[in-house]
Amino acid sequence: MKNPKAARLTKQGSRRFPDRVDPIVDQSERDFLATYDPSAFPHPSVTVDVALISITHQKLTTFVVRRTEYPQRGSWALPGGFVRFSESLDAAAARVLSTKAGLRNVFLEQLYTFGEPGRDPRTRIITVAYYALVNVDRFMAADSESGRPIEAWIDVPWEGEAGGPVDVADTSGAPLELAFDHADILGMAVKRLRGKLDYTPIGFQLLPDTFTLRQLQEVHETILGRRLNKDSFRRRMLASGLLKGTGKRQDEVGHRPAELFRFVKGAAV
Amino acid sequence: MKNPKAARLTKQGSRRFPDRVDPIVDQSERDFLATYDPSAFPHPSVTVDVALISITHQKLTTFVVRRTEYPQRGSWALPGGFVRFSESLDAAAARVLSTKAGLRNVFLEQLYTFGEPGRDPRTRIITVAYYALVNVDRFMAADSESGRPIEAWIDVPWEGEAGGPVDVADTSGAPLELAFDHADILGMAVKRLRGKLDYTPIGFQLLPDTFTLRQLQEVHETILGRRLNKDSFRRRMLASGLLKGTGKRQDEVGHRPAELFRFVKGAAV
DNA sequence: TGAATAGTGTCTATAAGACAATATCCC
Protein backbone atom coordinates (compact mmCIF):
# COMPACT_ATOMS: atom_id res chain seq x y z
CA MET A 1 0.00 0.00 0.00
CA LYS A 2 1.56 3.23 -1.13
CA ASN A 3 -0.07 5.45 1.40
CA PRO A 4 -0.71 4.43 4.99
CA LYS A 5 -3.51 6.97 5.40
CA ALA A 6 -5.75 4.83 3.24
CA ALA A 7 -6.36 2.66 6.24
CA ARG A 8 -8.25 5.49 7.88
CA LEU A 9 -10.83 5.66 5.13
CA THR A 10 -14.02 3.72 5.02
CA LYS A 11 -13.62 -0.01 4.74
CA GLN A 12 -15.58 0.11 1.58
CA GLY A 13 -13.32 2.74 0.13
CA SER A 14 -10.12 1.15 1.24
CA ARG A 15 -11.09 -2.19 -0.23
CA ARG A 16 -11.82 -0.68 -3.57
CA PHE A 17 -9.21 2.05 -3.71
CA PRO A 18 -6.27 0.97 -1.60
CA ASP A 19 -4.06 3.77 -2.90
CA ARG A 20 -6.30 6.73 -2.52
CA VAL A 21 -5.51 9.43 -0.03
CA ASP A 22 -7.47 12.10 1.77
CA PRO A 23 -9.54 14.04 -0.73
CA ILE A 24 -8.96 17.46 0.76
CA VAL A 25 -5.60 17.55 2.29
CA ASP A 26 -4.38 19.97 4.87
CA GLN A 27 -3.47 19.65 8.48
CA SER A 28 -6.89 20.17 10.05
CA GLU A 29 -8.46 17.78 7.61
CA ARG A 30 -5.90 15.13 8.43
CA ASP A 31 -6.53 15.65 12.11
CA PHE A 32 -10.20 15.16 11.50
CA LEU A 33 -9.70 12.03 9.47
CA ALA A 34 -7.31 10.56 11.98
CA THR A 35 -10.09 10.47 14.53
CA TYR A 36 -12.81 9.67 12.04
CA ASP A 37 -14.46 6.31 12.53
CA PRO A 38 -16.23 5.37 9.33
CA SER A 39 -18.51 2.88 11.00
CA ALA A 40 -19.63 5.54 13.48
CA PHE A 41 -20.05 8.14 10.74
CA PRO A 42 -21.29 6.50 7.57
CA HIS A 43 -21.28 8.50 4.38
CA PRO A 44 -24.38 10.44 3.43
CA SER A 45 -26.25 9.10 0.43
CA VAL A 46 -26.70 11.33 -2.60
CA THR A 47 -29.79 11.49 -4.75
CA VAL A 48 -31.15 13.74 -7.46
CA ASP A 49 -34.74 14.99 -7.49
CA VAL A 50 -36.24 16.61 -10.55
CA ALA A 51 -38.97 19.24 -10.54
CA LEU A 52 -40.49 18.82 -13.99
CA ILE A 53 -42.28 22.08 -14.68
CA SER A 54 -44.81 22.89 -17.35
CA ILE A 55 -47.81 25.14 -17.82
CA THR A 56 -51.24 23.59 -18.21
CA HIS A 57 -54.56 25.41 -17.99
CA GLN A 58 -52.67 28.68 -17.43
CA LYS A 59 -51.14 27.25 -14.26
CA LEU A 60 -47.67 26.24 -13.25
CA THR A 61 -47.70 22.48 -13.13
CA THR A 62 -45.40 19.76 -11.94
CA PHE A 63 -45.22 16.01 -12.03
CA VAL A 64 -45.46 14.00 -8.82
CA VAL A 65 -45.45 10.31 -8.05
CA ARG A 66 -47.31 8.72 -5.18
CA ARG A 67 -45.14 7.03 -2.60
CA THR A 68 -46.07 3.42 -2.04
CA GLU A 69 -43.75 2.78 0.91
CA TYR A 70 -43.19 4.20 4.36
CA PRO A 71 -42.25 6.78 5.44
CA GLN A 72 -44.71 9.25 4.01
CA ARG A 73 -46.52 6.48 2.21
CA GLY A 74 -49.37 7.95 0.24
CA SER A 75 -47.81 11.39 -0.03
CA TRP A 76 -46.49 12.70 -3.31
CA ALA A 77 -42.88 13.05 -4.33
CA LEU A 78 -40.87 14.50 -7.16
CA PRO A 79 -39.21 11.85 -9.30
CA GLY A 80 -35.76 11.07 -8.00
CA GLY A 81 -33.10 8.46 -7.60
CA PHE A 82 -29.63 7.68 -6.36
CA VAL A 83 -26.60 9.11 -8.08
CA ARG A 84 -24.56 6.21 -9.37
CA PHE A 85 -20.91 6.05 -8.57
CA SER A 86 -19.62 6.81 -12.07
CA GLU A 87 -22.42 9.03 -13.27
CA SER A 88 -22.38 12.82 -13.32
CA LEU A 89 -25.09 14.71 -11.50
CA ASP A 90 -26.50 16.03 -14.76
CA ALA A 91 -26.57 12.52 -16.16
CA ALA A 92 -28.34 11.23 -13.07
CA ALA A 93 -31.03 13.89 -13.42
CA ALA A 94 -31.44 13.14 -17.12
CA ARG A 95 -31.68 9.43 -16.35
CA VAL A 96 -34.38 10.03 -13.74
CA LEU A 97 -36.33 12.14 -16.20
CA SER A 98 -35.96 9.52 -18.89
CA THR A 99 -36.78 6.57 -16.66
CA LYS A 100 -39.66 8.08 -14.74
CA ALA A 101 -41.21 10.44 -17.25
CA GLY A 102 -40.03 9.05 -20.58
CA LEU A 103 -38.56 12.43 -21.50
CA ARG A 104 -35.25 13.07 -23.23
CA ASN A 105 -33.60 16.20 -24.60
CA VAL A 106 -35.30 18.38 -22.06
CA PHE A 107 -34.13 21.72 -20.69
CA LEU A 108 -32.61 20.62 -17.40
CA GLU A 109 -30.64 22.69 -14.95
CA GLN A 110 -29.27 22.22 -11.48
CA LEU A 111 -31.27 24.10 -8.88
CA TYR A 112 -29.98 23.70 -5.34
CA THR A 113 -28.72 21.02 -3.04
CA PHE A 114 -30.84 20.15 -0.03
CA GLY A 115 -29.04 18.46 2.79
CA GLU A 116 -30.65 19.08 6.17
CA PRO A 117 -29.80 16.06 8.30
CA GLY A 118 -33.44 15.44 9.16
CA ARG A 119 -34.95 15.92 5.71
CA ASP A 120 -35.39 12.18 5.31
CA PRO A 121 -36.35 10.34 8.49
CA ARG A 122 -34.43 7.19 7.65
CA THR A 123 -30.86 8.26 7.11
CA ARG A 124 -28.78 11.10 5.83
CA ILE A 125 -29.70 11.76 2.25
CA ILE A 126 -28.39 14.78 0.42
CA THR A 127 -30.33 15.55 -2.72
CA VAL A 128 -29.19 17.64 -5.64
CA ALA A 129 -32.38 19.17 -6.98
CA TYR A 130 -32.86 19.90 -10.67
CA TYR A 131 -35.65 21.55 -12.55
CA ALA A 132 -36.77 20.75 -16.06
CA LEU A 133 -39.04 22.60 -18.46
CA VAL A 134 -41.30 21.09 -21.11
CA ASN A 135 -44.23 22.37 -23.11
CA VAL A 136 -47.72 21.13 -22.40
CA ASP A 137 -47.71 18.47 -25.12
CA ARG A 138 -44.59 16.78 -23.85
CA PHE A 139 -45.80 17.15 -20.27
CA MET A 140 -49.07 15.42 -21.01
CA ALA A 141 -47.22 12.62 -22.79
CA ALA A 142 -44.91 12.08 -19.82
CA ASP A 143 -45.53 8.80 -18.10
CA SER A 144 -44.01 6.69 -15.42
CA GLU A 145 -43.17 3.03 -15.34
CA SER A 146 -43.63 2.94 -11.68
CA GLY A 147 -46.98 4.19 -10.63
CA ARG A 148 -49.52 6.87 -11.10
CA PRO A 149 -47.77 10.12 -11.86
CA ILE A 150 -50.09 13.04 -11.86
CA GLU A 151 -50.28 16.60 -12.95
CA ALA A 152 -50.08 18.81 -9.87
CA TRP A 153 -50.96 22.48 -9.97
CA ILE A 154 -48.56 24.71 -8.13
CA ASP A 155 -49.95 27.44 -5.89
CA VAL A 156 -47.32 30.01 -4.96
CA PRO A 157 -48.19 31.73 -1.66
CA TRP A 158 -45.58 34.48 -2.01
CA GLU A 159 -44.94 37.26 -4.48
CA GLY A 160 -41.91 38.20 -6.49
CA GLU A 161 -38.81 36.33 -5.51
CA ALA A 162 -39.50 36.09 -1.81
CA GLY A 163 -39.19 32.33 -1.95
CA GLY A 164 -40.43 29.58 0.33
CA PRO A 165 -42.39 26.38 -0.02
CA VAL A 166 -45.36 26.15 -2.36
CA ASP A 167 -48.59 24.21 -2.24
CA VAL A 168 -49.80 21.77 -4.86
CA ALA A 169 -53.23 20.46 -5.73
CA ASP A 170 -54.56 17.95 -8.19
CA THR A 171 -56.60 18.99 -11.18
CA SER A 172 -59.80 18.89 -9.13
CA GLY A 173 -58.33 21.37 -6.68
CA ALA A 174 -57.76 18.88 -3.86
CA PRO A 175 -54.51 19.57 -1.97
CA LEU A 176 -51.70 17.06 -2.38
CA GLU A 177 -49.36 16.36 0.48
CA LEU A 178 -45.77 16.55 -0.70
CA ALA A 179 -43.17 14.21 0.78
CA PHE A 180 -40.02 15.35 2.60
CA ASP A 181 -38.90 18.85 1.64
CA HIS A 182 -40.23 18.65 -1.89
CA ALA A 183 -42.42 21.69 -1.32
CA ASP A 184 -39.21 23.63 -0.70
CA ILE A 185 -37.61 22.23 -3.83
CA LEU A 186 -40.59 23.28 -5.91
CA GLY A 187 -40.56 26.70 -4.26
CA MET A 188 -36.92 27.09 -5.17
CA ALA A 189 -37.72 26.09 -8.74
CA VAL A 190 -40.41 28.77 -9.01
CA LYS A 191 -38.10 31.36 -7.50
CA ARG A 192 -35.36 30.46 -9.97
CA LEU A 193 -37.78 30.59 -12.89
CA ARG A 194 -38.99 34.03 -11.89
CA GLY A 195 -35.45 35.27 -11.54
CA LYS A 196 -34.26 33.90 -14.86
CA LEU A 197 -37.21 35.14 -16.85
CA ASP A 198 -35.99 38.71 -16.94
CA TYR A 199 -32.76 38.07 -18.69
CA THR A 200 -32.97 34.66 -20.34
CA PRO A 201 -35.35 33.32 -22.97
CA ILE A 202 -36.53 30.57 -20.68
CA GLY A 203 -40.20 30.99 -21.54
CA PHE A 204 -39.72 29.31 -24.91
CA GLN A 205 -39.07 26.01 -23.22
CA LEU A 206 -42.69 25.99 -22.11
CA LEU A 207 -44.19 26.70 -25.53
CA PRO A 208 -44.58 24.73 -28.74
CA ASP A 209 -42.25 25.43 -31.63
CA THR A 210 -44.31 28.34 -32.91
CA PHE A 211 -46.43 30.59 -30.75
CA THR A 212 -48.06 33.99 -30.64
CA LEU A 213 -46.91 36.96 -28.63
CA ARG A 214 -49.93 36.63 -26.40
CA GLN A 215 -49.11 33.01 -25.63
CA LEU A 216 -45.59 34.05 -24.70
CA GLN A 217 -46.95 36.79 -22.49
CA GLU A 218 -49.27 34.35 -20.76
CA VAL A 219 -46.31 32.10 -20.03
CA HIS A 220 -44.47 35.01 -18.46
CA GLU A 221 -47.53 36.03 -16.47
CA THR A 222 -48.05 32.51 -15.21
CA ILE A 223 -44.47 32.21 -14.07
CA LEU A 224 -44.34 35.64 -12.47
CA GLY A 225 -47.78 35.39 -10.91
CA ARG A 226 -48.78 38.86 -12.06
CA ARG A 227 -50.15 40.61 -15.13
CA LEU A 228 -47.84 42.35 -17.55
CA ASN A 229 -48.36 45.37 -19.72
CA LYS A 230 -49.25 44.17 -23.20
CA ASP A 231 -47.71 47.00 -25.19
CA SER A 232 -44.50 47.01 -23.29
CA PHE A 233 -44.15 43.25 -23.39
CA ARG A 234 -44.70 43.25 -27.13
CA ARG A 235 -42.14 45.97 -27.72
CA ARG A 236 -39.55 44.34 -25.51
CA MET A 237 -39.90 40.94 -27.11
CA LEU A 238 -39.76 42.22 -30.66
CA ALA A 239 -36.77 44.40 -29.81
CA SER A 240 -34.93 41.54 -28.14
CA GLY A 241 -34.05 39.86 -31.41
CA LEU A 242 -35.04 36.49 -29.95
CA LEU A 243 -38.19 36.15 -32.03
CA LYS A 244 -38.58 35.60 -35.74
CA GLY A 245 -41.93 35.91 -37.45
CA THR A 246 -42.94 32.87 -39.47
CA GLY A 247 -45.37 34.71 -41.72
CA LYS A 248 -47.98 32.16 -40.72
CA ARG A 249 -50.93 32.86 -38.48
CA GLN A 250 -53.16 31.09 -36.02
CA ASP A 251 -56.42 29.79 -37.32
CA GLU A 252 -59.83 28.88 -35.94
CA VAL A 253 -59.62 31.32 -33.08
CA GLY A 254 -62.85 33.26 -33.51
CA HIS A 255 -61.12 36.58 -33.92
CA ARG A 256 -58.26 38.11 -35.86
CA PRO A 257 -55.47 35.53 -35.85
CA ALA A 258 -52.08 36.54 -34.51
CA GLU A 259 -48.82 35.94 -36.26
CA LEU A 260 -46.87 32.88 -35.18
CA PHE A 261 -43.29 33.44 -34.04
CA ARG A 262 -40.38 31.15 -33.56
CA PHE A 263 -37.51 31.34 -31.11
CA VAL A 264 -34.26 32.37 -32.78
CA LYS A 265 -31.39 30.07 -31.90
CA GLY A 266 -28.11 31.56 -30.97
CA ALA A 267 -28.92 33.61 -27.90
CA ALA A 268 -27.72 32.14 -24.62
CA VAL A 269 -30.08 29.84 -22.78
CA MET B 1 -35.75 -6.72 11.27
CA LYS B 2 -38.91 -4.93 10.34
CA ASN B 3 -38.10 -4.55 6.71
CA PRO B 4 -36.28 -7.17 4.69
CA LYS B 5 -35.17 -4.62 2.10
CA ALA B 6 -32.65 -3.24 4.53
CA ALA B 7 -30.43 -6.17 3.70
CA ARG B 8 -29.91 -4.68 0.25
CA LEU B 9 -28.41 -1.54 1.58
CA THR B 10 -24.75 -0.94 2.22
CA LYS B 11 -23.25 -3.01 4.98
CA GLN B 12 -22.31 0.15 6.73
CA GLY B 13 -25.85 1.40 6.56
CA SER B 14 -27.47 -1.81 7.56
CA ARG B 15 -25.30 -2.08 10.64
CA ARG B 16 -26.27 1.31 11.83
CA PHE B 17 -29.85 1.57 10.61
CA PRO B 18 -31.29 -1.92 10.36
CA ASP B 19 -34.83 -0.64 9.89
CA ARG B 20 -34.38 1.91 7.20
CA VAL B 21 -35.86 1.35 3.79
CA ASP B 22 -35.16 2.61 0.32
CA PRO B 23 -34.97 6.38 0.37
CA ILE B 24 -36.86 7.04 -2.84
CA VAL B 25 -39.37 4.34 -3.35
CA ASP B 26 -41.06 3.42 -6.54
CA GLN B 27 -40.90 0.38 -8.73
CA SER B 28 -37.95 1.33 -10.88
CA GLU B 29 -36.00 2.42 -7.84
CA ARG B 30 -36.63 -0.90 -6.17
CA ASP B 31 -35.57 -2.71 -9.30
CA PHE B 32 -32.40 -0.71 -9.31
CA LEU B 33 -31.67 -1.41 -5.68
CA ALA B 34 -32.42 -5.11 -6.03
CA THR B 35 -29.50 -5.42 -8.40
CA TYR B 36 -27.35 -2.86 -6.65
CA ASP B 37 -24.19 -4.25 -5.13
CA PRO B 38 -22.93 -1.78 -2.55
CA SER B 39 -19.40 -3.12 -2.63
CA ALA B 40 -19.33 -2.75 -6.40
CA PHE B 41 -20.82 0.73 -6.24
CA PRO B 42 -19.56 2.54 -3.16
CA HIS B 43 -21.24 5.77 -2.15
CA PRO B 44 -19.80 9.02 -3.39
CA SER B 45 -18.19 11.18 -0.75
CA VAL B 46 -19.58 14.65 -0.13
CA THR B 47 -17.51 17.71 0.67
CA VAL B 48 -18.06 21.45 0.84
CA ASP B 49 -15.67 23.96 -0.71
CA VAL B 50 -15.86 27.64 0.10
CA ALA B 51 -14.87 30.47 -2.21
CA LEU B 52 -14.11 33.26 0.22
CA ILE B 53 -14.37 36.45 -1.81
CA SER B 54 -13.20 39.92 -0.95
CA ILE B 55 -11.89 43.00 -2.72
CA THR B 56 -8.31 44.09 -2.14
CA HIS B 57 -6.40 46.63 -4.21
CA GLN B 58 -9.50 47.15 -6.35
CA LYS B 59 -9.41 43.51 -7.40
CA LEU B 60 -11.60 40.52 -6.72
CA THR B 61 -9.68 38.34 -4.35
CA THR B 62 -10.01 34.88 -2.92
CA PHE B 63 -8.32 32.74 -0.35
CA VAL B 64 -6.43 29.61 -1.37
CA VAL B 65 -4.44 27.03 0.52
CA ARG B 66 -1.48 25.17 -0.91
CA ARG B 67 -1.90 21.42 -1.20
CA THR B 68 0.78 19.47 0.60
CA GLU B 69 -0.22 16.00 -0.61
CA TYR B 70 -0.70 14.24 -3.90
CA PRO B 71 -2.54 14.52 -6.17
CA GLN B 72 -2.01 18.08 -7.32
CA ARG B 73 0.52 18.62 -4.60
CA GLY B 74 1.74 22.19 -4.74
CA SER B 75 -1.33 23.51 -6.49
CA TRP B 76 -3.77 25.76 -4.70
CA ALA B 77 -7.19 24.83 -3.43
CA LEU B 78 -10.22 26.52 -1.93
CA PRO B 79 -10.72 25.61 1.72
CA GLY B 80 -12.98 22.60 2.02
CA GLY B 81 -13.84 19.56 4.04
CA PHE B 82 -16.08 16.56 4.38
CA VAL B 83 -19.71 17.00 5.30
CA ARG B 84 -20.26 15.20 8.58
CA PHE B 85 -23.07 12.76 8.88
CA SER B 86 -25.27 14.84 11.18
CA GLU B 87 -24.29 18.27 9.99
CA SER B 88 -26.22 20.41 7.55
CA LEU B 89 -24.49 21.63 4.40
CA ASP B 90 -24.65 25.22 5.59
CA ALA B 91 -23.13 24.20 8.91
CA ALA B 92 -20.34 22.33 7.16
CA ALA B 93 -19.49 25.39 5.08
CA ALA B 94 -19.55 27.62 8.17
CA ARG B 95 -17.32 25.16 9.99
CA VAL B 96 -14.81 25.12 7.15
CA LEU B 97 -14.75 28.90 7.12
CA SER B 98 -14.30 29.02 10.86
CA THR B 99 -11.66 26.31 11.01
CA LYS B 100 -9.60 27.32 8.04
CA ALA B 101 -10.00 31.07 7.95
CA GLY B 102 -11.00 31.91 11.50
CA LEU B 103 -14.11 33.69 10.26
CA ARG B 104 -17.58 33.53 11.79
CA ASN B 105 -20.82 35.36 11.06
CA VAL B 106 -19.95 35.76 7.43
CA PHE B 107 -22.30 36.16 4.49
CA LEU B 108 -22.35 32.60 3.18
CA GLU B 109 -24.53 31.17 0.46
CA GLN B 110 -24.70 27.93 -1.44
CA LEU B 111 -23.43 28.26 -4.98
CA TYR B 112 -23.56 25.06 -7.00
CA THR B 113 -22.80 21.39 -6.63
CA PHE B 114 -19.95 19.97 -8.68
CA GLY B 115 -20.03 16.27 -9.21
CA GLU B 116 -18.29 15.17 -12.39
CA PRO B 117 -17.04 11.64 -11.75
CA GLY B 118 -13.48 12.53 -12.73
CA ARG B 119 -13.19 15.83 -10.90
CA ASP B 120 -11.03 14.23 -8.22
CA PRO B 121 -8.66 11.56 -9.49
CA ARG B 122 -8.86 9.40 -6.39
CA THR B 123 -12.51 8.57 -5.96
CA ARG B 124 -15.94 9.99 -6.49
CA ILE B 125 -16.24 13.18 -4.54
CA ILE B 126 -19.24 15.43 -4.94
CA THR B 127 -18.65 18.90 -3.59
CA VAL B 128 -21.27 21.43 -2.62
CA ALA B 129 -19.63 24.78 -3.34
CA TYR B 130 -20.38 27.88 -1.26
CA TYR B 131 -19.25 31.44 -1.58
CA ALA B 132 -18.64 33.86 1.24
CA LEU B 133 -18.14 37.62 1.27
CA VAL B 134 -16.04 39.65 3.69
CA ASN B 135 -14.61 43.14 3.65
CA VAL B 136 -10.93 43.71 3.23
CA ASP B 137 -10.18 44.02 6.95
CA ARG B 138 -11.69 40.68 7.79
CA PHE B 139 -10.12 39.12 4.74
CA MET B 140 -6.65 40.25 5.71
CA ALA B 141 -7.18 38.94 9.23
CA ALA B 142 -8.24 35.55 7.95
CA ASP B 143 -5.73 32.87 8.72
CA SER B 144 -5.42 29.15 8.55
CA GLU B 145 -4.29 26.62 11.07
CA SER B 146 -3.17 24.35 8.35
CA GLY B 147 -0.70 26.02 6.10
CA ARG B 148 0.05 29.08 4.11
CA PRO B 149 -3.19 30.56 2.88
CA ILE B 150 -2.70 33.38 0.48
CA GLU B 151 -4.53 36.21 -1.14
CA ALA B 152 -5.17 35.31 -4.77
CA TRP B 153 -6.29 37.88 -7.31
CA ILE B 154 -9.03 36.73 -9.59
CA ASP B 155 -8.77 37.48 -13.30
CA VAL B 156 -12.05 36.98 -15.10
CA PRO B 157 -11.50 36.22 -18.79
CA TRP B 158 -15.13 36.69 -19.79
CA GLU B 159 -17.58 39.55 -19.73
CA GLY B 160 -21.01 39.91 -18.24
CA GLU B 161 -22.49 36.66 -17.05
CA ALA B 162 -21.01 34.44 -19.72
CA GLY B 163 -19.42 32.25 -17.07
CA GLY B 164 -16.53 29.83 -17.17
CA PRO B 165 -13.36 29.23 -15.22
CA VAL B 166 -11.23 32.12 -14.02
CA ASP B 167 -7.52 32.57 -13.51
CA VAL B 168 -5.84 33.54 -10.27
CA ALA B 169 -2.49 35.08 -9.52
CA ASP B 170 -0.62 35.95 -6.35
CA THR B 171 -0.04 39.54 -5.31
CA SER B 172 3.12 39.72 -7.42
CA GLY B 173 1.14 38.75 -10.52
CA ALA B 174 2.50 35.21 -10.80
CA PRO B 175 -0.19 32.73 -11.90
CA LEU B 176 -1.38 30.19 -9.36
CA GLU B 177 -2.41 26.75 -10.46
CA LEU B 178 -5.75 25.83 -8.97
CA ALA B 179 -6.46 22.25 -7.94
CA PHE B 180 -9.28 20.10 -9.32
CA ASP B 181 -12.19 22.15 -10.70
CA HIS B 182 -11.72 25.04 -8.34
CA ALA B 183 -11.27 27.47 -11.22
CA ASP B 184 -14.81 26.54 -12.25
CA ILE B 185 -16.09 27.02 -8.73
CA LEU B 186 -14.56 30.49 -8.56
CA GLY B 187 -15.94 31.30 -11.99
CA MET B 188 -19.39 30.30 -10.82
CA ALA B 189 -18.97 32.51 -7.76
CA VAL B 190 -18.10 35.52 -9.91
CA LYS B 191 -21.01 34.83 -12.21
CA ARG B 192 -23.38 34.59 -9.25
CA LEU B 193 -22.04 37.80 -7.75
CA ARG B 194 -22.53 39.68 -10.99
CA GLY B 195 -26.05 38.37 -11.30
CA LYS B 196 -27.04 39.21 -7.76
CA LEU B 197 -25.60 42.68 -7.77
CA ASP B 198 -28.44 44.15 -9.79
CA TYR B 199 -31.19 43.34 -7.41
CA THR B 200 -29.66 42.62 -4.02
CA PRO B 201 -27.53 44.79 -1.76
CA ILE B 202 -24.68 42.32 -1.85
CA GLY B 203 -21.99 44.96 -2.26
CA PHE B 204 -22.28 46.01 1.38
CA GLN B 205 -20.81 42.71 2.46
CA LEU B 206 -17.53 43.76 0.91
CA LEU B 207 -17.33 47.16 2.59
CA PRO B 208 -16.71 48.37 6.12
CA ASP B 209 -19.62 49.50 8.24
CA THR B 210 -19.60 53.01 6.80
CA PHE B 211 -18.49 53.89 3.32
CA THR B 212 -18.77 56.55 0.66
CA LEU B 213 -20.79 56.34 -2.50
CA ARG B 214 -17.62 56.19 -4.55
CA GLN B 215 -16.35 53.24 -2.53
CA LEU B 216 -19.63 51.44 -3.14
CA GLN B 217 -19.40 52.23 -6.82
CA GLU B 218 -15.86 50.86 -6.96
CA VAL B 219 -17.08 47.64 -5.39
CA HIS B 220 -19.75 47.32 -8.05
CA GLU B 221 -17.28 48.11 -10.80
CA THR B 222 -14.82 45.55 -9.52
CA ILE B 223 -17.45 42.84 -9.37
CA LEU B 224 -18.94 43.65 -12.75
CA GLY B 225 -15.60 44.19 -14.44
CA ARG B 226 -16.73 47.40 -16.12
CA ARG B 227 -17.07 51.09 -15.37
CA LEU B 228 -20.40 52.51 -14.26
CA ASN B 229 -21.91 55.92 -14.80
CA LYS B 230 -21.28 57.94 -11.68
CA ASP B 231 -24.38 60.12 -11.75
CA SER B 232 -26.72 57.28 -12.46
CA PHE B 233 -25.15 55.04 -9.85
CA ARG B 234 -25.46 57.76 -7.25
CA ARG B 235 -29.11 58.42 -8.04
CA ARG B 236 -30.02 54.75 -8.05
CA MET B 237 -28.36 54.05 -4.75
CA LEU B 238 -29.86 57.06 -2.98
CA ALA B 239 -33.29 56.25 -4.41
CA SER B 240 -33.06 52.60 -3.34
CA GLY B 241 -33.64 53.41 0.31
CA LEU B 242 -30.85 51.04 1.27
CA LEU B 243 -28.44 53.79 2.31
CA LYS B 244 -28.62 56.12 5.26
CA GLY B 245 -26.29 59.09 5.58
CA THR B 246 -24.36 59.21 8.85
CA GLY B 247 -23.73 62.96 8.74
CA LYS B 248 -20.05 62.18 9.15
CA ARG B 249 -17.45 62.55 6.46
CA GLN B 250 -14.19 61.04 5.39
CA ASP B 251 -11.06 62.77 6.53
CA GLU B 252 -7.47 63.04 5.40
CA VAL B 253 -8.25 62.49 1.79
CA GLY B 254 -6.57 65.44 0.13
CA HIS B 255 -9.79 66.74 -1.36
CA ARG B 256 -13.33 67.48 -0.39
CA PRO B 257 -14.39 64.58 1.85
CA ALA B 258 -17.45 62.57 0.92
CA GLU B 259 -20.28 61.73 3.26
CA LEU B 260 -20.18 58.33 4.91
CA PHE B 261 -23.22 56.13 4.47
CA ARG B 262 -24.44 53.07 6.24
CA PHE B 263 -26.43 50.12 4.96
CA VAL B 264 -30.02 50.20 6.18
CA LYS B 265 -31.13 46.91 7.66
CA GLY B 266 -34.45 45.50 6.70
CA ALA B 267 -34.13 45.06 2.97
CA ALA B 268 -33.71 41.50 1.79
CA VAL B 269 -30.16 40.20 1.48
C1' DT C 1 -72.48 43.36 -39.05
C1' DG C 2 -70.75 42.43 -34.40
C1' DA C 3 -67.54 40.30 -31.19
C1' DA C 4 -63.03 39.70 -30.10
C1' DT C 5 -58.31 40.08 -30.30
C1' DA C 6 -54.10 41.68 -33.25
C1' DG C 7 -51.32 45.29 -34.31
C1' DT C 8 -49.90 50.52 -34.87
C1' DG C 9 -49.20 55.24 -33.41
C1' DT C 10 -48.83 58.75 -29.98
C1' DC C 11 -48.39 60.88 -25.58
C1' DT C 12 -46.56 60.95 -20.84
C1' DA C 13 -43.76 59.53 -16.90
C1' DT C 14 -39.58 57.67 -15.39
C1' DA C 15 -34.76 56.39 -15.38
C1' DA C 16 -30.13 56.68 -17.46
C1' DG C 17 -26.33 59.18 -19.57
C1' DA C 18 -23.96 63.50 -20.33
C1' DC C 19 -22.32 67.62 -18.77
C1' DA C 20 -21.95 72.08 -16.45
C1' DA C 21 -21.70 74.60 -12.15
C1' DT C 22 -20.84 75.01 -7.44
C1' DA C 23 -19.06 73.25 -2.75
C1' DT C 24 -15.56 71.80 0.35
C1' DC C 25 -11.68 69.80 1.89
C1' DC C 26 -6.15 69.59 2.14
C1' DC C 27 -1.91 71.45 0.63
Next chain:
DNA sequence: GGGATATTGTCTTATAGACACTATTCA
Protein backbone atom coordinates in the same frame (compact mmCIF):
# COMPACT_ATOMS: atom_id res chain seq x y z
C1' DG D 1 -5.29 80.08 -4.17
C1' DG D 2 -4.74 75.48 -6.54
C1' DG D 3 -5.78 70.68 -6.86
C1' DA D 4 -8.97 67.30 -6.31
C1' DT D 5 -13.26 65.19 -5.60
C1' DA D 6 -18.19 65.82 -3.76
C1' DT D 7 -22.61 67.34 -4.65
C1' DT D 8 -26.36 69.63 -7.12
C1' DG D 9 -28.91 70.91 -11.19
C1' DT D 10 -30.21 70.70 -16.03
C1' DC D 11 -30.70 68.76 -20.52
C1' DT D 12 -31.12 64.79 -23.65
C1' DT D 13 -32.28 60.16 -24.73
C1' DA D 14 -34.23 55.56 -24.08
C1' DT D 15 -37.80 52.79 -22.20
C1' DA D 16 -42.25 51.65 -19.88
C1' DG D 17 -47.07 52.48 -19.18
C1' DA D 18 -51.38 54.25 -20.89
C1' DC D 19 -54.57 54.80 -24.31
C1' DA D 20 -56.72 55.66 -28.76
C1' DC D 21 -57.33 53.88 -33.20
C1' DT D 22 -57.24 50.69 -37.11
C1' DA D 23 -57.06 45.72 -38.92
C1' DT D 24 -58.65 41.09 -39.51
C1' DT D 25 -60.84 36.96 -38.63
C1' DC D 26 -65.09 34.04 -37.44
C1' DA D 27 -69.91 33.59 -36.30
